[in-house]
Amino acid sequence: MMPLFFVEWMHFVGMLLMASATTAQIFVLKTPPSRAGVRAIVRGAVIFMIGSLVIVSTGLSRTLRSPQPLTAYEHSLCFSIAIGLFVLLLLWSIRPIRRVLGWRRVFKATGALPDDATWRGTARMLKAQLAPVSIITLLMVLTTHGY
Ligand code: HEM
Numbered sequence: 001m002m003p004l005f006f007v008e009w010m011h012f013v014g015m016l017l018m019a020s021a022t023t024a025q026i027f028v029l030k031t032p033p034s035r036a037g038v039r040a041i042v043r044g045a046v047i048f049m050i051g052s053l054v055i056v057s058t059g060l061s062r063t064l065r066s067p068q069p070l071t072a073y074e075h076s077l078c079f080s081i082a083i084g085l086f087v088l089l090l091l092w093s094i095r096p097i098r099r100v101l102g103w104r105r106v107f108k109a110t111g112a113l114p115d116d117a118t119w120r121g122t123a124r125m126l127k128a129q130l131a132p133v134s135i136i137t138l139l140m141v142l143t144t145h146g147y
Helices: 004-028 035-065 071-075 076-110 116-144
Strands: none
Touching: 004 035, 004 116, 035 071, 035 076, 076 116
16 A cells, blocks of 8 residues: 555645646647647646546545544535535536547647637636636645644
């Protein structure tokens, strides 16, 4: 079994991967659509997905290995809101991820790049992903303080 400190560290790494991949994608989407840009955006989407998997697996592991009983988390308002927001965040992220993977498919098949409006619209969708990440982080820290 992995040492607990490693799981806790990976929980933070998952968070960093999600936030940094989204930020990098937003910056790339500020430049005009390009082949290198599409590649970077796809990479960002993959890193975001890896970050989510890391956070879910380490989060579950932390919950099961916590010295607190599971009922403590069930009764924690902050924990429940954080998990609810996280689920909403994952559902929200499906649309930009599918769009970006679609860009790669079209680019590979025809060499066509996305139009300016779709490109900029995706940046707006991704900006909306960043706020929940910081709110969830705050709620989880409050959870560790027993709220
Ligand atoms: C399935 C999703 C998740 C589960 C099951 C989960 C579970 C947990 C657990 C059990 C703790 C320890 C609480 C305690 O010490 O009493 C924790 C801490 C924490 N979690 Fe999560 N978590 C999840 C997702 C997230 C997400 C999405 C974020 C941020 C974007 C996050 C950020 C944090 C932070 C910042 C802490 C406090 C770390 C510390 O002070 O050591 N978690 N999480």
